[in-house]
Amino acid sequence: MLIDLHCHSKYSNDNSLEPELVIKRAKRIGLDGVCFTEHHSYDASWPVEKINLPDDFLVFRGVEISTNKGHVLVYGVKDDSWNTWDRDYYLDVSKLIRNVHALGGICVPAHPYRGWESIGEALFTIARFDAIETHNGANSVMQNVEAEQAARKLALPSIGGSDCHQSAQIAGAFTEFKNRIWTMDDLVAEIKKGAGRGRIQEKFGFALFS
Numbered sequence: 271m272l273i274d275l276h277c278h279s280k281y282s283n284d285n286s287l288e289p290e291l292v293i294k295r296a297k298r299i300g301l302d303g304v305c306f307t308e309h310h311s312y313d314a315s316w317p318v319e320k321i322n323l324p325d326d327f328l329v330f331r332g333v334e335i336s337t338n339k340g341h342v343l344v345y346g347v348k349d350d351s352w353n354t355w356d357r358d359y360y361l362d363v364s365k366l367i368r369n370v371h372a373l374g375g376i377c378v379p380a381h382p383y384r385g386w387e388s389i390g391e392a393l394f395t396i397a398r399f400d401a402i403e404t405h406n407g408a409n410s411v412m413q414n415v416e417a418e419q420a421a422r423k424l425a426l427p428s429i430g431g432s433d434c435h436q437s438a439q440i441a442g443a444f445t446e447f448k449n450r451i452w453t454m455d456d457l458v459a460e461i462k463k464g465a466g467r468g469r470i471q472e473k474f475g476f477a478l479f480s
Contacts, residue, residue: 271447272469273303273328273457274440276343276380276403276431281315282308282334285435289318292440293329299441299471303328303451305431307343310335310359313350330454334380337363339396340389343403343431346375346458363389367398376400376458378429381409383416393420401461405430405468407442414470427461430468443470 274296279289289306296304308314312333323329332345335352338360344352352369355361367377378401379389389396402421405414405428421428432442447466451457460466 271302271449271451272300272444273305273330273447273451274301274432274434274444275305275307275332275345275429276334276406276433276443277304277306277440278308278334278433278435279306279315279318281306281317282435284309287434287437287440289315290321291437292434293321293323293327295437295440297324297327301441301444302326303330305330305332305345305457307332307334307431309333311350312344312347312352328451330457335361335366336387337361337366339363339392340382341380341387342366342389343378343380343429344370344375345378345461346370346454347373363396367396371398374458376461378403378461381406381413381417381433382420383413384409393424399424399426401427401429401464403431403468404428405443405445405470407432407434407439407470409433414468418468427464427466428468429461429466430470441471443468445469 404418430443
C-alpha cells in the first residue's frame with residue numbers, strides 16, 4: 271500500500287489547496303491513501319470527514335506540531351488533548367512526546383534536516399521518537415539522505431510524505447507499507463513495527479532511496 275503521510279490543505283491556513291484536490295490527485299497518481307497533517311491542530315482537519323471518498327481510497331488525519339526543537343508529525347490521536355499547556359507554537363518536545371504516547375499516539379520528526387524548523391542532530395538526544403520522516407517531497411535529496419542515515423543509526427522506522435502545500439507537490443513522497451491498512455490503529459501499528467518505508471515519487475525527478 272502507498273500512503274502519503276504528510277499532506278496539507280487550506281485548513282493549515284498557509285495554502286489554498288482543497289482537500290478534495292489532494293485526494294483526487296493522489297488517487298490518480300496511484301496512491302492508496304493520504305493523511306492530512308494540518309499545522310498546530312488535529313481538530314483543524316475535521317472537514318475532511320465529510321468528503322465523499324473514491325472507492326478503495328483511505329483518508330486519515332494527523333497533525334504537524336511546532337516544538338522548541340522542530341516540527342513533529344503525530345498520528346493516532348483523536349483530538350487536541352495532547353496540547354495541555356494551551357499553546358500552539360514551539361511546544362516542549364519532551365512534554366509533547368509524553369502526552370501523545372499517553373493518548374496512544376506516535377511522534378515522528380518531520381523533515382529533520384531542513385533547517386530552522388527541523389530537529390536535526392537533536393534527534394540523537396531526544397528519546398522515544400517512534401519513527402523518522404526520511405523521505406519528504408519538499409526536501410532536497412541530501413536532506414532526505416541525512417534523515418535516512420539518522421534513522422539507520424537510531425534503528426527507527428522510516429516514513430515518507432509529500433508535505434504538499436500546492437497541487438504539483440501532491441504525492442511527491444509517500445510511505446510504502448507491506449501489509450493492508452484499514453484504520454488509523456493499523457497505520458500506527460505498522461509504523462511502530464517498521465513495516466513501512468519512505469519513498470520518493472520517481473516521476474518528480476528525485477532519486478529513489480531504499
